[in-house]
Amino acid sequence: MTLSLLIQTSYFVAAVLFILGLKAMSSPKTARRGVIWAGAGMVLATVVTFLHEGLHNYALMVIAIVAGGGVAWVSAKRVAMTDMPQMIAVYNGMGGGAAAAIAANELLADHVLAPVVLVLAVLGALIGTVAFTGSVIAFAKLQGLIRKSPRSTALQLVNLLIGLGAVAAGVALALGQTDVALLAAFFAAAAVFGVLITLPIGGADMPVVISLFNALTGLAVGFEGFVLGNPAMMIAGIVVGASGTLLTQLMAKAMNRSLGNVLFAGFGADEGTESAGDSGGTMKAIDATDAAIMLAYANRVIIVPGYGMAVAQAQHKIWELTELLEDRGVKVKFAIHPVAGRMPGHMNVLLAEAGVPYDKIADLEEINAEFARADVAVVIGANDVVNPAARSNKDSPIYGMPILNVDQAQHCIVIKRGKGTGFSGIENELFFAENTSMLYGDGQKAASELIAGVKTL
Amino acid sequence: MEGFIALYIFMLAAVAGYEVISKVPVILHTPLMSGSNFVHGIVLIGAMIALGHAETVAQQVIGFIAVFLGAGNAVGGYVVTERMLEMFKSSGEKRT
Numbered sequence: 001m002t003l004s005l006l007i008q009t010s011y012f013v014a015a016v017l018f019i020l021g022l023k024a025m026s027s028p029k030t031a032r033r034g035v036i037w038a039g040a041g042m043v044l045a046t047v048v049t050f051l052h053e054g055l056h057n058y059a060l061m062v063i064a065i066v067a068g069g070g071v072a073w074v075s076a077k078r079v080a081m082t083d084m085p086q087m088i089a090v091y092n093g094m095g096g097g098a099a100a101a102i103a104a105n106e107l108l109a110d111h112v113l114a115p116v117v118l119v120l121a122v123l124g125a126l127i128g129t130v131a132f133t134g135s136v137i138a139f140a141k142l143q144g145l146i147r148k149s150p151r152s153t154a155l156q157l158v159n160l161l162i163g164l165g166a167v168a169a170g171v172a173l174a175l176g177q178t179d180v181a182l183l184a185a186f187f188a189a190a191a192v193f194g195v196l197i198t199l200p201i202g203g204a205d206m207p208v209v210i211s212l213f214n215a216l217t218g219l220a221v222g223f224e225g226f227v228l229g230n231p232a233m234m235i236a237g238i239v240v241g242a243s244g245t246l247l248t249q250l251m252a253k254a255m256n257r258s259l260g261n262v263l264f265a266g267f268g269a270d271e272g273t274e275s276a277g278d279s280g281g282t283m284k285a286i287d288a289t290d291a292a293i294m295l296a297y298a299n300r301v302i303i304v305p306g307y308g309m310a311v312a313q314a315q316h317k318i319w320e321l322t323e324l325l326e327d328r329g330v331k332v333k334f335a336i337h338p339v340a341g342r343m344p345g346h347m348n349v350l351l352a353e354a355g356v357p358y359d360k361i362a363d364l365e366e367i368n369a370e371f372a373r374a375d376v377a378v379v380i381g382a383n384d385v386v387n388p389a390a391r392s393n394k395d396s397p398i399y400g401m402p403i404l405n406v407d408q409a410q411h412c413i414v415i416k417r418g419k420g421t422g423f424s425g426i427e428n429e430l431f432f433a434e435n436t437s438m439l440y441g442d443g444q445k446a447a448s449e450l451i452a453g454v455k456t457l
Numbered sequence: 458m459e460g461f462i463a464l465y466i467f468m469l470a471a472v473a474g475y476e477v478i479s480k481v482p483v484i485l486h487t488p489l490m491s492g493s494n495f496v497h498g499i500v501l502i503g504a505m506i507a508l509g510h511a512e513t514v515a516q517q518v519i520g521f522i523a524v525f526l527g528a529g530n531a532v533g534g535y536v537v538t539e540r541m542l543e544m545f546k547s548s549g550e551k552r553t
Contacts, residue, residue, distance in 0.1 A: 018496050019473055025492050025542075026481040032542045035492055039535050042498060046531075049502040055509030057517060064508070064524035065501075072533030079537065087537055088491050091498075095530035098500045101523035105507045105516050116460050214494050221500045222470070226463050228503050234463065235470045236499040242474030243493055247486065254483075338483055345486030352544035359547045363483045 003051055010048040011232035017041030018236045022243065028358050045232055068094075081353045082310045085342040086142035089210045092217050093135025099128035099220035100187070106227055107173060107183055115174075117227050122174045124223030126166060126190050131213040131220065133194030138210050141203055142342065151200040156264070159196040166190040197263065205262045207343030208251045212259070215244025254338030254402070283419065286437035288446060291413050292453025295325060298375035301332045302367065304404055305351065307341050308381020308417070312443030315354035318380065321447055322356070324454050334360055335367040335377075335404050337385035368405050377409035379430075381416075381443055387428045398426060412436040415446045488545075491538040498531030 017037045024034025046065075050058070072091065079087045103125030106113065113121065140146045166189035169182055201209055218240025225233025252259050286294075295301055303322070309315060322332045334351060341347035348361055362370075371377060379386050382404075389396040390403045406412050407430055414436060430436055439446055481489055504527035508520030 014499070018499070019477065022474075022477045022489075022492060022496065025485060025489050026477065028482075028485060028545045028547070031485060031488060031545060032539070035488075035495070035535065035538045035542055038492065038496055039539075042495070042501075042531055042535070045499060045502050046505070049505045052506060052509065055506070057508050057511055057520065060517060060521050061505055061508055061524055064521050065505075065528045068525035068528030069532035072529040072531075073536060076533045076536035076540070081541070084487065084491070084537060084541065087533070088487075088494055091530050091533035091537070092494045094526040094533070095494070095497050095500050098504050098523045098527035098530060101519050101526065102500070102503050102507045105511060105519050105523070108513075108516055108519070109510070211490055214490055214497075217500075218493070218497045221497045221503070222467065224500070224503050226467075228506055230503060230506070231466060233499050233503050234466050235473075236496050238467050238470035239474035239477070240493045240497045242471040243478035244474075244490070246475055246478050247490055247493075250486070336484070341487075343487055343490065344483055345488065345490075348484040349487050349541050349544065352541075352546070355546075357548040358484060358545050361484060 003053065007048045007051055010044050011230070014041035014045040015232050015235040017044075019239060022239065081350050083143070084349065085207060085210060085346060086139045089135045089138040089142070089213070092210065092214050093132045093139070096128040096131030096135065096213065096217040096220055099217065099224045100125050100132060100190075102224045103128065103227070104183065104187065106224075107178070108180070113227075118176065119174045120223040121227045122170045122186075124220040124227065125187070126170050127216050127223070128220035129187055129190035130194035130197070131216045133191045134198040135210065135213050137195050137198040138206050138213065141198075141201075142206055146199070149200050149202050155196065155200065159193065162189050162196065163193045166193050201262065203342075204339075205257065207339070207346075208248060208257070208259065208262050210343070211244060211248040211251055215241050215248055218242075218244050251339075251344050254344055283431045283438045284436070286413065286439050288439060288441075288449035289453045291437070291439050292450050293457065294376055294411060294413065295321075295330070295378070295450065296328055296454050296457050298330055300370075300374045300376075301325060301330055302335050302371060302374045302377045302406070302409065303332065304335045304337075304377060304379045304382050304386060304406055305340065305347060306337075306380065306382025306385065307347075308383075309443050310341065310347070310350045310381070312381065314380065314443035314447045315350055315356075317444055317447035317451065319351075319354045319356050321451050321454065322360075324451060328454075332360070333362055333367065333370070335362055335364070335371075335406075337364055337382070337404055338402075340382060340385060364402055364404060371405045371408040374409040375411065377406040377412045379406055379412065379414045379416075380447070383416075383428055384426060386430055387426065388433075389426070389429050393429075396426065406430065407433055407436070410435065413439055415439045415441070415443060417442060488538055488541045491534060491541060495531065495534030495538050498527065498534050501527035501531045503527070 021038030024030040169186035222237025504523035
């Protein structure tokens with residue numbers, strides 16, 4: 001009795017710590033504290049779970065925790081900040097898989113489950129399995145292991161049938177069928193459905209999908225918590241389900257895409273229309289020395305970094321350049337588009353890694369009015385998020401997407417490796433504009449040359 | 458557990474989750490997604506209970522997989538979130 005009270009109290013405290021922890025993560029000042037609170041809740045909940053009466057297999061339990069936790073610990077310590085999105089996808093997929101496995105064991109067990117419990121067990125299993133295999137595919141795509149995004153009506157039809165098959169098997173299970181073959185078919189269909197629904201989605205849309213799977217895993221965990229009669233799992237799972245859904249919507253909105261659009265329609269699927277708009281004009285090149293002079297004698301500079309900067313590992317050099325410019329009295333700010341990097345906030349992490357303080361970083365709404373007053377805007381490794389076509393060209397696939405108005409700055413320097421179009425393959429009018437100069441070269445090399453240039457002045 | 462009590466818990470937890478996130482600045486979206494990913498690592502305790510109740514070899518295998526995956530979710534989620542948040546500093550703070 002007292003033992004059970006201790007366990008229940010601990011779960012309650014853990015649930016409170018999770019909610020307070022997530023709340024504290026809403027401000028950069030308290031964010032670190034927040035994750036530590038949530039971590040304390042997790043340790044507490046895990047430790048008291050060993051005290052449950054009537055449990056067996058303790059040795060297996062400890063081995064599984066050490067093995068799973070160990071693998072995750074090592075990989076999490078090693079992963080580069082640029083690869084963070086796909087790593088989050090992996091850990092999320094593991095959670096979904098765990099929820100599905102819990103459901104499988106409950107469905108295999110001898111005891112009879114109440115109808116509501118059965119329905120939620122099956123629902124959690126379905127969602128968890130889809131999140132598991134879907135996250136694995138998301139990882140493989142962002143890691144570059146799968147490069148193709150096959151998309152056809154036939155594939156969608158096959159996928160629909162498999163999805164319906166999984167649902168049908170799930171309904172049969174929920175009605176009390178206990179056939180092992182049916183159970184296996186159910187999980188197999190759900191797993192294939194998760195793969196097929198993620199496969200056609202392009203890399204640029206993947207963050208939204210990872211966020212969606214994160215929310216789905218939360219739901220699955222909440223449902224399995226109900227099956228096990230465990231309020232801590234129910235609360236933590238549903239809190240994540242709700243917050244993850246909101247986060248997914250925010251991301252999709254920032255990218256000007258609806259969720260249905262991301263899942264069921266390919267980006268640039270109707271490519272035929274866009275090639276018509278020939279921008280005309282030519283791109284003007286600038287060399288690093290001239291660009292350095294322009295920067296050193298400016299009053300206000302705004303740097304717009306994109307994922308290309310991170311790939312070139314140029315963030316440290318860019319920060320060095322910023323410090324040099326600030327020593328000369330230039331006011332420098334960083335402007336970050338919501339989808340810069342591979343998911344909202346990813347670029348902030350990459351800049352923080354280089355040592356850029358977060359109060360120098362502004363988001364789209366804060367900074368857009370300031371471009372008109374800036375002497376120089378430096379675009380490094382970003383493309384679509386600064387394309388004025390999103391404002392003016394109704395035929396452009398990105399029309400309507402909020403962009404950073406770098407074209408309104410006095411001058412714009414674009415650091416770019418070559419003349420080609422970027423990730424999305426959309427022509428960028430900014431590069432041809434009168435006040436834009438192109439500094440060709442690898443991001444890191446270009447930044448080093450700018451530093452050298454500023455130092456000689 | 459009583460069905461309706463569970464329903465209330467689900468409803469209130471959903472409201473709490475929605476409210477907690479709605480005031481988060483964009484700069485913290487990635488760490489926050491990672492943080493919420495860590496929080497559903499609580500699935501680990503459910504996995505431990507499932508393995509603890511396993512009787513047949515098949516159940517033990519599935520339970521073992523569940524605990525392995527759940528532990529990976531919790532530990533990996535924590536470490537990456539902590540690594541990211543550790544780096545966020547303002548101009549005023551000393552840098553290392």
